[in-house]
Amino acid sequence: MLGAVLAVTACSSDAVSGPPDATQPTGQPPSISAPPTTSFSVVDKAKQDAVTAYRGMWQDFVAAGTTSDWQSPKLGRYATGVALTNLSRGLYADHYNGLVTKGEPILNPSVSSAEPANDPKKIIVTDCGDSTRWLKYRADNGQLADTPGGRRLINAIVEKQADGSWKVSDFGVHDLGTC
Template structure:
């Protein structure tokens, strides 16, 4: 099956943390009694976010997008689906396509979707990141393989929670997952 249980590429990661964002505004009255409105960005908002914080947020979105695209294409095991390259490139795209092609040849499709819980653990270089490392404990419990012709469950081994590490690169057109490693069920 294409999913958290099959797709792997090896590499290592370093640790940092993720920052969120929000915005706040205030309204008051001027001495003349007129209404005055000011907008003050909250810490971590896009206007005050560091380049590393913004990169972490965008890379995490690309990572989640990759798994959403994979789950969508896996419904028919379409290894040529153009959506696969929206958030994946290089080794990651190659592994996804090859795994999906194998499922296609074996008459398998996937139903459901993985759950992801990404954390950006590093952004390098910090002044203008081009690489972000993601750590995840993805859950494939409700994302299983079925036989295309009969609709029967093809693998009675349930999915589960697996440690995933991904390298997300800044590319023309945005951030894309370049490589990822998926560990065994129960690894997180």
């Protein structure tokens, strides 16, 4: 899992030594610099937002998969373009074939690249998703219709949108055992 990297802004103050300054009122503590603050850099924030979008896309896909709802409006919250088309088509195929998906995948996304480096607009997320507990079942009788899942390499392109949001624009899920 990608942990957010925090950039800590440290403030320093000179140590006060000796008697108080004659210009300082007596009985008053010396002035102290503001305490350190924690903030995300632009790059760290972009990376965090991209991973959040990636996780959100799969979360919405999992929810829609329980009924194979290829028209779920939630699918477009974190996916666009080819990614959204592929999610919808996959769910439509499951619906057409009488399948639903139960369980959830285990995701372990990390950022493998960010472009441009100083103010990312496109981020590549790499994952080794585990579908062991996320399988397809027949909707009519509840019987398992899938081979057991496993670990798969997933590569995703996550792009900053005109409105400032981040969405997965494309992704590729590789064969079982690829990670």
